[in-house]
Amino acid sequence: MIVDVHTHTPTHRERVPDDERLVYPAWRNDRPVVTTNSWADFDAAQSGADVSIVFNIAVPDPLAMTGLPYDLETCNDRTAAFVAAAPERRIGFMGLDPRWDDLVEQVDRCQALGLVGIKLGPNYQGFDPLSDAAHALYALAAERGLPILFHQGTSPIREAPIRFAHPLTMDEIAIAHPELRVVMAHMGHPWPRETAVVVRKHPHVYADVSSLILRPWMCWEALTMAHEWGATGKLLLGSDFPIATAGETIAGLRRVNEIVEGTRLPRVPEEAIERIVHADALAALGLELPAAAR
Template identity: 40%
Template sequence: MRLMRLGAAGDERPVVLADDDTVVEVGDLTRDFDETFFESGGVTLLAGEVAGRIARGETRPIGDERIGAPIARPHQIVCVGLNYRDHALETGQEIPAEPILFNKAPNTLVGPNDDVRVPRGATKLDWEVELGIVIGRRSEYLDNDKDAREAIAGYVLVNDVSERAFQMERGGQWVKGKSAPTFNPAGPWLATPDEFSDVLALDIWLEVNGVRRQDGSTSTMIFSPEFIVRYVSQFMMLEPGDLINTGTPPGVGLGFTPPIWLAEGDVMTLGITGLGVARQRVKLEMIVDVHAHLWHQERDITDPFLGEAARSRSGELDLTTRWELYRAAAPADTVAIVFGGKARASGLWVPDEEVAAFAADRPDEVIGFLSLDPSQPGWRDELIACHRDCGLRGIKLMPMYAGFDPRDRDLDDLWRYAADNGLPVLSHTGTTFVSTAVLDYAHPGLFDEIARRHPDLTLILAHMGHPFEGECLAVIRKHPRVFADISALHYRPFQFWHALRLAQDYGVLDKLLLGSDFPFTTVNGTVEGLRRLYDVGIPGLDRLDGEAIERLIHRPSLSLLGLTT
């Protein structure tokens, strides 16, 4: 029997493979392929019912549905090092007399075709195709290979992704180089032992960008699966659903002269006889910039606006928005939400058609938002046309620049349209350099009333409402669909530290989104400014939570906002 899990990450459901293209749904028989399932003898219990459903034709095609790891997150992932004779020789190390054991973080487990993310600071990313063992029952101090064989629920295809600099150059144990998120793709299925006549006679291979790098056989294993299970059980209790990665054949990147390391965009394709084929692309951790501008300075911005803009950074500014300048100061995998701006009263008017064309030319890098000035006639027709005809996917508002109160009941049409069509609304809040702007309409607290009237509306309060950060935090703390971005704050470091410290104390750091405010600043400048605050402290107070700040930098803002690239 071959067990699979299908569905979005974190929401997979159990199925059984009927043939190469169809599955039997078994969600009514078991919640998941997890510890409870294996401990209760679920494989045996499923067999009869699954056979009956296949006989009755109760199958359905897999189609293009995502394939998850074939088991739920295990209690532990145990790994065996140097378990192939030729791999040990390749690395210049002695063939071990006993299995070399180390652990891998359980949250490394992902689906067989999911992306492998490059962790921050990685320089030597490597591949390792491996045979994985899934434990079927609680096992401790097993006496013989027969008992060990009976403890095996099945086998899976695994890629034991490794960062060699972390593993070998940072001291301590190998776990450092093995445990980044996405470092253990597994699947597409778990095959029960009865699917194999000899598990020590399986071809095992891996290609990088179509070039065969590993080409071996489980026949060259030093320690058999049964021996490994029995051996491991002498040192720790194995729980049902635990995963053991049994080592890799020769051909890893480390073994080449000079070494070959994975790079962004590389594709690994791997397989084992009877366990299917998997494919993973290497990707840098995505950064989403929710606040970037696009305009032609001479055409779209009046001279008075430009003259007063110098006050934003205490000096003359170049507000040119060339994409090559943006990309040069942002990580390669950055996705930007880009908009123009419309505020007739302040001297800014960017045609949305320009933004739409710019985004259409860069669909993997840019998501375009339309801009509205509701003080001008025809804004309702403009909203519908720019959304439906131009394909723009959110709305940018500038209440204090355009001189309108966002609480005005006449704007309920706007809020309803945005909520009904899944359009996030990003609104400027906080101070300004423009003398004609109306500060009464700059307060983030104005959006509390809007969020109460329209609870399904997704809002982003720009700039954390600076200098009204506390008011902004009070609003985003109340409303699940209201966020704030941190754009245009890092060059005021004390204010920025204070705002983040308030967010930490109120427990809303997870409601903050990364934004640059390009061209006033850049993504790299914003990230560097955030990280400089790690070491800022006041005696008697805790420092900022560095891990939470890193999560902010890599926040999955697109999914939070209901957007995809």
């Protein structure tokens, strides 16, 4: 089974008219990225995965911080509705902010909606991932068995502090919350070395490979680093839809060694690549296969 652990909830239920589509030409070198997608667009893009984990980030101004035009108040309800429409192939995570006064009520509400994990982007949200409020949320997540997927590494958004997404902060979080299941997005690019050493030492900390295929050298370096540190078994498949699709990501991983062909640089073993493509992400995160898919 192929599980994509990192996709963003499509912004529209129905097809978006061409003149209303938001397009970001600079996000990829090879093609523009359309961020206004319908449910059908999502399914077409994700046909290469059996199950996709979907979410949005709880930021007050999503368009400015993520390029996706959704609204903070309804983002979790929209993810839940999207999942409910095809529960055999979608799993929803909730977007939260540890500074909310009604945080526990929001977690209760999102769990009642069927959301089974949490997505955080401390850099986009502007909170310190090592603050007391953040630790309180991690403790609650660990207690309730809610895995957290953290944006990790850099981002082009000027106002998003990079240090709030540095992979070494995850080491401290995992030391304080050893039972918490964590996914470090993008292998913390451009710090895959730091990510590899964090995931190898913490049994419940994993990393996803989303967006790495867009930078061939970074992708090769990241997977080579993980292989040398014995950490490829802690890597999960992720596409970061709408940035890339599941199928493109799998094809890109399988081409990872192209860049070193004709050199004496080490190759990422094929078994390691297939292990990532077929990683049992649901077991890793303590999640169940959606009942509808069983």
